[in-house]
Amino acid sequence: MKTLLxxxxxxxxxxxxxxxxxxxxxxxPIMFVFLFGWIFGGxxxxxxxxxxxxxxxxxxxxxxxxxxxxxVQILTLQYGTLEQEQAAMQHxxxxxxxxxxxxxxxxxxxxxxxxxxxxxxxxxxxxxxxxIVVGAVTQVQNGANLTIAGGSEVVSISPQTLTSNNIGAVAxxxxxxxxxxxxxxxxxxxxxxxxxxxxxxxxRIGATPLSRWKLVGSNVLLRLLVAIxxxxxxxGIGMVFFxxxxxxxxxxxxxxxxxxxxxxLAIGFMLASFLKTEEQxxxxxxxxxxPMMFLSGIFFQFDFLPGFLQTVGRAMPLTYLADALRQxxxxxxxxxxxxxxxxxxxxxxxxxxxxxxxxFRWE
Numbered sequence: 001m002k003t004l005l006x007x008x009x010x011x012x013x014x015x016x017x018x019x020x021x022x023x024x025x026x027x028x029p030i031m032f033v034f035l036f037g038w039i040f041g042g043x044x045x046x047x048x049x050x051x052x053x054x055x056x057x058x059x060x061x062x063x064x065x066x067x068x069x070x071x072v073q074i075l076t077l078q079y080g081t082l083e084q085e086q087a088a089m090q091h092x093x094x095x096x097x098x099x100x101x102x103x104x105x106x107x108x109x110x111x112x113x114x115x116x117x118x119x120x121x122x123x124x125x126x127x128x129x130x131x132i133v134v135g136a137v138t139q140v141q142n143g144a145n146l147t148i149a150g151g152s153e154v155v156s157i158s159p160q161t162l163t164s165n166n167i168g169a170v171a172x173x174x175x176x177x178x179x180x181x182x183x184x185x186x187x188x189x190x191x192x193x194x195x196x197x198x199x200x201x202x203x204r205i206g207a208t209p210l211s212r213w214k215l216v217g218s219n220v221l222l223r224l225l226v227a228i229x230x231x232x233x234x235x236g237i238g239m240v241f242f243x244x245x246x247x248x249x250x251x252x253x254x255x256x257x258x259x260x261x262x263x264x265l266a267i268g269f270m271l272a273s274f275l276k277t278e279e280q281x282x283x284x285x286x287x288x289x290x291p292m293m294f295l296s297g298i299f300f301q302f303d304f305l306p307g308f309l310q311t312v313g314r315a316m317p318l319t320y321l322a323d324a325l326r327q328x329x330x331x332x333x334x335x336x337x338x339x340x341x342x343x344x345x346x347x348x349x350x351x352x353x354x355x356x357x358x359x360f361r362w363e
Contacts, residue, residue, distance in 0.1 A: 003210065007218035008225075015222065024188060025226055026233070029181035033234055036173045036299075037242040049132055052085030052097040052121075053077040059105030065118070068140045069098060075136055089121065089162055096133040097121040097162070108148060114156040116144075121162045126171075128243045134159070163247075163331050171245075172332060174238035175253075175325035176298035179260065181230045183318050185223055186264025187289050193272035194281040203363035212362075220265060227261035235329070246329050253328040256341070260321035263345045266352035267317070273359040292318040302335055317348045 015021055053069060055062045070077055078085070078094055085097045099119040107115030120137050122130040137157055144155045196202045205215060231254070238244035246253070271288065275281045293299070295309055296318035305313060313319050324341035326332030 004214050004217055004221070007210075007214060008221045011218055011222040012225070015226070021192075025181075025185050026230060028184070029177050029230060030233055030237060032177045032180070033174060033237050034241070036177070037170050037238070048074055048076045049096070049129055050076045050078055050094045051133065052088055052094040053079050054082045054085055054097060054099040055079070056082070056102045057100050057104040061105035061108045061116070062100040065100050065104070065140065065144070068143065069136070072136045072139070074132060086121070086162060089123070095123070095126065095129045098133075098137065108144075108154060111148070111152070111154050113153050116155045117158050118155060119158045119160060121160045123163055124161050124245070124247050126168055126245075168244075170238065170242045171330045172301075172326065173299070174234060174242075174244050175329045175332070176322045178231055178234045178257070179296075179318055179322035179325050180293060180298050181234065182227055182257065182260045182321065183264050183292060184289060185227055185230065186261060186266070186268045187271070187285055189219070189223060189265055189268035190271040190275065190285055191278065191281045193269070194275045195278045197272075197361065197363065198277055200363070206362040220262075223265050224258060224261055227257055231257045244330065248328045248331050250328075252338070253325060256321065256324040256328060256345075259342070259345050259349065260317075260324075263317055263321070263349040263352070266349050266356060269356035269360065270352040273356045273361065292316045295319075296322055297335070298322045317345060320344045 015025075051069075053066060055066060066077070069075060077098075078088065080088070082097070082099060085094060088094045089097055097120065099121070101117055101119060104116050104118075107117070118137060118141060120133065122133055124130070141155050141157050145153060148154060193202070196205075206212060235244075235246065239246065267288075268285075271284060272281065275284060291312070295305065295313040296302075296316050297305065297313060298318065302310065302313060302319065302323075319335065320341040323332075323335040324338055324345070327334050327338055327341075
């Protein structure tokens with residue numbers, strides 16, 4: 001174990017001295033997060049938020065509430081039944097719902113504490129929108145209490161949560177870019193391996209008393225550590241700079257980060273087993289990674305692809321890693337169940353690792 005850790009430390013030092021490797025493994029995905037975050041996370045020219053408004057009371061008091069919410073400049077109201085607006089919110093057509101329940105007017109007339117309730121539905125994965133909606137509801141509540149009850153708490157608010165199937169663009173892209181970073185981390189591992197074999201470095205290393213599994217294990221451990229660093233940086237930047245909120249299972253997301261990194265590292269080792277020159281490795285790695293980047297749904301919804309390209313995309317491991325990370329991090333709409341994501345990534349890991357173990361050459 002001491003030898004394995006020593007080799008891993010040596011590999012870390014080697015990585016920190018390689019500027020190109022540092023760029024592609026760490027700074028390139030971070031650059032993508034900032035780029036797409038600024039493109040899709042900006043407020044733009046229209047800062048209004050579409051909100052469903054449900055009037056179940058149909059009284060003069062509820063009409064007053066409707067007028068009060070209509071006067072909030074940042075909100076655009078859409079009217080319908082609760083079922084209609086819940087469906088609209090789940091499809092992303094509205095960002096929240098405000099409900100004036102039945103008997104609201106009677107409760108307001110009684111002037112008893114908390115007799116009139118304003119309900120609202122928010123999506124916990126959309127922090128910035130939630131803060132604006134809660135602020136608007138609180139503003140109307142305070143105004144009603146001050147005007148009607150002289151400051152008494154006649155009107156109260158009741159928050160509810162409803163997760164939308166249509167997550168925000170930045171929330172969609174952060175786990176997708178993390179999946180891309182893990183893919184590149186693993187697949188690009190083929191290039192230095194082929195380079196070292198071509199220069200005879202692997203042959204000389206293989207002739208040393210060190211066990212070959214320790215040499216390979218230190219390389220794997222290095223890549224997994226870099227995967228963890230990538231995950232922390234990408235998710236941290238998404239949360240701090242673009243308001244992405246991780247509302248899913250963090251432990252499950254971490255498990256998929258390690259599984260995905262391992263699967264793509266096995267793919268990188270498999271490619272290195274058959275490639276003879278550095279030029280070949282560079283070209284083949286690009287051929288492998290480019291289709292995955294654009295056909296696995298990491299930059300746009302997978303359903304937007306034409307049918308025949310969806311069939312191609314479903315054969316790619318990046319599709320399932322990105323899907324698993326979105327489901328476990330931001331409750332994104334699933335392409336397949338998590339068990340299927342896990343099974344497919346595990347199959348890629350086992351099969352590619354078996355092939356590389358059988359055919360990898362040290363000279």
